[in-house]
Amino acid sequence: MVYLFRSMKQMKTHARVVIVGGGIMGASLAYHLALEGCTDTLLIEKNELTSGSTWHAAGQCPSITGSYNLAKIHAYSNQLYPRLESLTGQYVSWHPAGGLRLATNDVELAWLKQIYGYSKSIGFNMEIVGLDVIKRLNPFLTTHNVLAAAWTTDDGHGDPSGLCNAMAKGARDLGATIVRRNRVVDIRSRPNGEWEVVTLQGTVIAEMVVNAAGCYARQIAAMVGTQAPITNMQHHYIVTHPVPEFADRTIEIPVMRDSYTSGYFRQEQKSGLIGVYEHSDLREAWTPSGMPAWESANELFPDDLERISPYLERAIERMPIFGDAGIRRVINGAIPHTPDGAPLLGPAAGLENFWMCCGTSFGIAQGGGCGKYLAQWMLHGSADINMAEFDPRRFGPFADEEYTRAKVFLDYRTTFTTRRPGEEEPDGRPQKMSPLYPTLLARGAVHGETFGWERPKWFSLDGRIEDYSYRRNNVFEVVGDEVRAVHERVGILDLTGFAKYDISGPDAEAYLNRIVANRVPRKVGGIGLVHLLSPGGRILGEMTVTRLAVDRFYALSAAAAELRDLDVLTQSLMPDEAVSVENVTGRRGVIVVSGPRSRELLARLTGADLSNEVFRWLTARDITVAGHPVRALRVSYVGELGWELHAPVDSMTAIYEAIWAAGQAFGIANYGLYAVNSMRMEKGYKAWAAELTNELTMLEADMPRFIDLTKPDFVGKAATLAQAARPLKIVYLDVDANDADARGGEPVLEGEQCIGVVTSGAYGHRVNKSLAFACVPPHFAAPGRAFEILIQGERRAATVLAAPAFDPDNSRMRV
Numbered sequence: 001m002v003y004l005f006r007s008m009k010q011m012k013t014h015a016r017v018v019i020v021g022g023g024i025m026g027a028s029l030a031y032h033l034a035l036e037g038c039t040d041t042l043l044i045e046k047n048e049l050t051s052g053s054t055w056h057a058a059g060q061c062p063s064i065t066g067s068y069n070l071a072k073i074h075a076y077s078n079q080l081y082p083r084l085e086s087l088t089g090q091y092v093s094w095h096p097a098g099g100l101r102l103a104t105n106d107v108e109l110a111w112l113k114q115i116y117g118y119s120k121s122i123g124f125n126m127e128i129v130g131l132d133v134i135k136r137l138n139p140f141l142t143t144h145n146v147l148a149a150a151w152t153t154d155d156g157h158g159d160p161s162g163l164c165n166a167m168a169k170g171a172r173d174l175g176a177t178i179v180r181r182n183r184v185v186d187i188r189s190r191p192n193g194e195w196e197v198v199t200l201q202g203t204v205i206a207e208m209v210v211n212a213a214g215c216y217a218r219q220i221a222a223m224v225g226t227q228a229p230i231t232n233m234q235h236h237y238i239v240t241h242p243v244p245e246f247a248d249r250t251i252e253i254p255v256m257r258d259s260y261t262s263g264y265f266r267q268e269q270k271s272g273l274i275g276v277y278e279h280s281d282l283r284e285a286w287t288p289s290g291m292p293a294w295e296s297a298n299e300l301f302p303d304d305l306e307r308i309s310p311y312l313e314r315a316i317e318r319m320p321i322f323g324d325a326g327i328r329r330v331i332n333g334a335i336p337h338t339p340d341g342a343p344l345l346g347p348a349a350g351l352e353n354f355w356m357c358c359g360t361s362f363g364i365a366q367g368g369g370c371g372k373y374l375a376q377w378m379l380h381g382s383a384d385i386n387m388a389e390f391d392p393r394r395f396g397p398f399a400d401e402e403y404t405r406a407k408v409f410l411d412y413r414t415t416f417t418t419r420r421p422g423e424e425e426p427d428g429r430p431q432k433m434s435p436l437y438p439t440l441l442a443r444g445a446v447h448g449e450t451f452g453w454e455r456p457k458w459f460s461l462d463g464r465i466e467d468y469s470y471r472r473n474n475v476f477e478v479v480g481d482e483v484r485a486v487h488e489r490v491g492i493l494d495l496t497g498f499a500k501y502d503i504s505g506p507d508a509e510a511y512l513n514r515i516v517a518n519r520v521p522r523k524v525g526g527i528g529l530v531h532l533l534s535p536g537g538r539i540l541g542e543m544t545v546t547r548l549a550v551d552r553f554y555a556l557s558a559a560a561a562e563l564r565d566l567d568v569l570t571q572s573l574m575p576d577e578a579v580s581v582e583n584v585t586g587r588r589g590v591i592v593v594s595g596p597r598s599r600e601l602l603a604r605l606t607g608a609d610l611s612n613e614v615f616r617w618l619t620a621r622d623i624t625v626a627g628h629p630v631r632a633l634r635v636s637y638v639g640e641l642g643w644e645l646h647a648p649v650d651s652m653t654a655i656y657e658a659i660w661a662a663g664q665a666f667g668i669a670n671y672g673l674y675a676v677n678s679m680r681m682e683k684g685y686k687a688w689a690a691e692l693t694n695e696l697t698m699l700e701a702d703m704p705r706f707i708d709l710t711k712p713d714f715v716g717k718a719a720t721l722a723q724a725a726r727p728l729k730i731v732y733l734d735v736d737a738n739d740a741d742a743r744g745g746e747p748v749l750e751g752e753q754c755i756g757v758v759t760s761g762a763y764g765h766r767v768n769k770s771l772a773f774a775c776v777p778p779h780f781a782a783p784g785r786a787f788e789i790l791i792q793g794e795r796r797a798a799t800v801l802a803a804p805a806f807d808p809d810n811s812r813m814r815v
């Protein structure tokens with residue numbers, strides 16, 4: 001009682017930021033907020049710092065990870081950790097052992113070549129080395145079935161508690177406050193937008209709250225009525241008794257990572273350490289309905305050596321010197337995992353100033369970078385790296401407990417399995433389906449998953465199965481055929497996953513013009529492309545807006561942006577603005593009909609006048625197709641004559657079947673998103689989350705056409721103009737590729753210097769060119785400028801194009 005009273009007196013009652021959880025994520029965030037200038041931060045930990053997952057981690061910090069943006073997070077941590085001790089005075093036991101990731105087949109080698117490209121773009125040290133170097137670095141390794149390895153030299157391993165405590169100390173030394181042995185028991189919103197954080201030691205009022213509660217993130221999210229799609233997995237590693245062969249060595253072996261073992265192994269002082277990711281009999285640490293008890297701290301689960309022994313045996317096959325050492329210690333602890341294996345970093349959907357900093361399954365490796373980039377986002381409105389794939393709003397209500405568990409089990413068991421581009425497993429699917437799903441499936445559709453939606457990627461007309469690859473593969477020609485069908489005849493596509501919003505009210509036009517860079521259409525029936533910006537001028541979203549009436553608009557955006565754009569739309573509303581924003585995504589489906597014969601085809605099914613004189617490009621009308629009312633938008637993302645038909649979901653199948661039947665006379669074909677990507681590259685259309693990201697302003701993204709400077713103001717206007725001098729520019733490239741096209745993340749090289757990075761790319765089947773977008777300094781952006789791109793380890797010439805590779809005058813869409 002005396003203790004409680006003293007604590008209550010000491011606790012701050014107000015803080016700009018309250019962080020719930022003192023593991024590596026919370027501590028890193030507190031530290032980086034302080035480094036960015038915000039020290040009015042209160043971190044609350046229910047037990048001791050690190051007492052969740054962090055203390056028992058093995059402490060490895062690999063440079064290598066499959067995602068380009070996540071690799072940036074890892075790279076930052078690996079730059080920070082070796083310096084943390086001198087920066088903070090706290091011992092972190094950093095071992096700069098480097099890492100060796102073994103490649104045991106061609107797929108793994110191709111993956112390493114892709115990541116080698118990332119290493120050049122991002123700037124971490126990596127080489128692909130052969131057996132001689134592998135043997136020199138680790139003379140104890142059995143290299144059967146090893147082809148090569150990635151040798152990374154900036155990484156290593158540290159003491160997780162030391163790293164966490166160092167960042168906590170750094171934060172404290174800069175002025176942040178840390179309260180231990182205090183639990184957050186409730187979080188309530190206040191009418192003025194602030195949060196009331198109720199703790200065992202009293203209540204704190206906060207402008208922003210951050211959920212950094214690790215395995216408890218679900219419970220914290222539930223306090224504010226939202227969800228954290230996390231399943232906590234049990235994970236083992238063992239430490240051996242001292243290994244005699246290590247006794248006299250002065251150099252540590254690198255941290256080894258190996259798909260054959262499905263795990264990692266390394267030296268732990270003079271002992272061995274082996275951690276494995278088993279493929280079957282996976283165990284949740286706690287089921288969501290029986291989450292960890294609040295009292296739980298420094299908790300380990302009973303060992304299950306039988307479960308992991310097949311993998312330990314493989315590790316010993318690789319490292320026979322571990323075989324006789326015997327096991328000294330077994331750790332079986334909990335790791336939070338998300339459905340796609342990436343952390344949750346960013347705002348919680350539908351809530352203002354409630355942030356997520358959790359869901360990391362490699363939290364030691366990622367903690368430093370997660371804290372840095374989330375702090376930037378919280379304080380400055382955007383981060384220096386593309387945060388789209390970490391934004392918690394990439395998951396919606398579809399990511400329920402069952403879905404999350406299925407995906408997490410997949411993620412866990414494939415931790416050391418190399419997944420090839422485009423490869424998507426069936427686990428947890430299907431979640432959200434268009435009414436056309438069974439019809440298209442029967443016609444050969446191969447679906448991919450976006451924001452839970454099943455969307456056709458391509459159509460297998462002869463039963464072939466995609467041989468996923470970094471190079472052009474056995475669907476290259478199939479996609480070419482789909483493109484040719486759209487280009488020469490007519491194609492049909494299901495884009496029901498589009499996010500759709502009805503925006504209405506007397507102030508709707510003024511409101512939209514206030515929050516987007518372009519001007520929304522003035523005329524009823526007009527369609528325009530508009531962009532949502534942060535106050536700092538960075539790109540948040542892209543929407544197609546149709547004016548339905550003087551006071552009614554229909555906005556469309558990417559499927560994956562549904563909750564993010566909804567948040568921008570609703571959170572931008574001012575109290576005195578008479579505007580209603582409604583998310584109508586689930587109510588309407590979208591059928592796209594594209595190609596030179598699309599008008600003739602649709603004319604057979606509608607009495608409406610589709611002529612160019614009456615129904616012009618970039619306009620919309622309500623018409624009937626096959627007797628069903630549809631909102632027809634004459635727009636095209638593929639550069640051909642065409643219409644998007646937006647219809648109530650229950651009429652989708654009838655409309656599709658009528659078009660399909662009538663389309664037989666015109667040689668109609670189904671097409672999918674691979675073909676769309678090829679055609680949008682040919683049109684030079686930049687994509688949200690690839691080129692149009694929170695890293696860039698509209699001018700840097702080379703989108704000046706979509707800024708209306710005649711408007712007195714719009715969110716981000718001043719910053720857009722002020723930042724025009726930053727040395728970044730998106731350019732459009734013709735790439736001299738052979739059988740592998742750029743995908744994103746590949747370095748752009750001028751001689752030996754890396755001058756930029758590819759943001760996306762694809763082969764253009766109508767122009768027979770390999771095309772890409774890249775971000776480079778503006779003095780490399782002039783049309784005709786040539787440089788090179790490293791694709792699969794090969795240098796490929798690239799030339800800046802002045803105009804879209806296909807139909808630069810839009811003549812095919814205007815007819």
Ligand SMILES: Cc1cc2nc3c(=O)[nH]c(=O)nc-3n(C[C@H](O)[C@H](O)[C@H](O)COP(=O)(O)OP(=O)(O)OC[C@H]3O[C@@H](n4cnc5c(N)ncnc54)[C@H](O)[C@@H]3O)c2cc1C
Pocket residue numbers: 020021022023024025026044045046047048049050051052053054055056057058059060061182183184185212213214215216220234235236237331332333334335336357358359360361362363364365366
């Ligand atoms: C065996 C094992 C080995 C691992 N090895 C590695 C590795 O080599 N490399 C790597 O990168 N990762 C590794 N990990 C994963 C790593 O441990 C986690 O990803 C990381 O620790 C997660 O950090 P966190 O801060 O999100 O969570 P935590 O460390 O769990 O921190 C969350 C904190 O929130 C506190 N909290 C929760 N609820 C409340 C509340 N209501 N009020 C106040 N406080 C609260 C908890 O007490 C806890 O301290 C390993 C994990 C395991 C199990």
